[in-house]
Structure formats: C-alpha cells, structure tokens
Amino acid sequence: AQSVAQPEDQVNVAEGNPLTVKCTYSVSGNPYLFWYVQYPNRGLQFLLKYITGDNLVKGSYGFEAEFNKSQTSFHLKKPSALVSDSALYFCAVRDVGNTPLVFGKGTRLSVIA
C-alpha cells in the first residue's frame, strides 16, 4: 500500500527567506503526487501535482515542488516566504490501481515577520 511521510511537524522560516517542506513517499508503481494547504477552520486547497513530465512542478501562490524518483521525495518549495503562507501543508500520494489518495500527517509552516 502507498504511504507518505512528512518528517517535520513544524517548520519556521523568516519572511523573505526560502522555504522547504519535506515529503517522501512509497508506492508500488509510478506515483501521483499532490500538495494541499489548509488554513485555520478551512478545507484543503490544491497547490500543485506531479503526474508525469518535468520533475519541477509549478503551482499556485508561487509554490513549486521537485519530484526526485531516486530519493522518493516531493519537497515543496518557495523562493521567498510570506507571512500569509503560514498554514498546514499536506503532501498526498496515489498509487496505480483502484487506490485512494493518501495524505501525510501535515507540516505546520510558520512564517515570522
């Protein structure tokens, strides 16, 4: 069964600095990878996805993620963090076949002014 790990519960970064939120995955076939963001008392919002093609995926709000097959990672990045980026970030993976989307436990990003 597929799984996803977000090794950091919390990431703190100063406003204007680059940010990285880490994600590693395990699947039996080719992975379909997603990042979602959740603001307080809100549902999840889709940021970006990797299905196939270029390893660097660009998404909403200036976020991007790099797919690394050898390291089974899909880290979320942004060159310059904003205070408004502070939220809970979820990585998710789907394996081939009739399998649901599996979410990581989430990483809380705090951007400090």
Next chain:
Amino acid sequence: DAMVIQNPRYQVTQFGKPVTLSCSQTLNHNVMYWYQQKSSQAPKLLFHYYDKDFNNEADTPDNFQSRRPNTSFCFLDIRSPGLGDAAMYLCATGEGFWLGEQYFGPGTRLTVT
C-alpha cells in the same frame, strides 16, 4: 463562483443521537468524497461516490453511511455517534478519480456531548 458548500459548519449532537451532514457542489464533478480529520491528523477517506457508484473504504465503521441523491448533493449520516466520532468532516469533489485534484469544502466540525 463554483464551489463546494458544507452545512452546517458546526454541529453539536448527543452521544447516540443520529446526525446528518450535508455537502453540495456547483462544479458538476462526478466524484464526491467524505473525509474525517481529527485534530492535527491527516484527512482519512471514509468513502466516495463515482457518479452513483458508492465505494466504501474497508476500515470505515458501519456507523457511517452516505447518500448521493443527485450530482450536486451528498450526505454523511452517522447513525449513533460516539465520543470518538468528534472530528472535522470534509467533503471534496473531483472530475476524475485518478489524476485530478480534489476541491474541498470548508468542513463541518462535529462535537459529540
């Protein structure tokens, strides 16, 4: 704007008293999902509908049922809520099950007293 709407946003019910949560969408998506999210945890898929086809996750308790009377509406019924069922319940939609991103509603926070 097209969106996913959940009602109510907050629901308080008594132990053992049936409760129904509602979700509607204006996106005309063929897939609708129900997730349970407990505090500081990943969303957990309970079941989904692909059009009228109902798909239950293997570990979803029998206490949880769902109805989808038409494309736009989907309901989550909890027949006899226990204290452990207190959580945020998220409804999501998607154009296809495999590769498409999911669009989430704001969630209903259920409290069981």
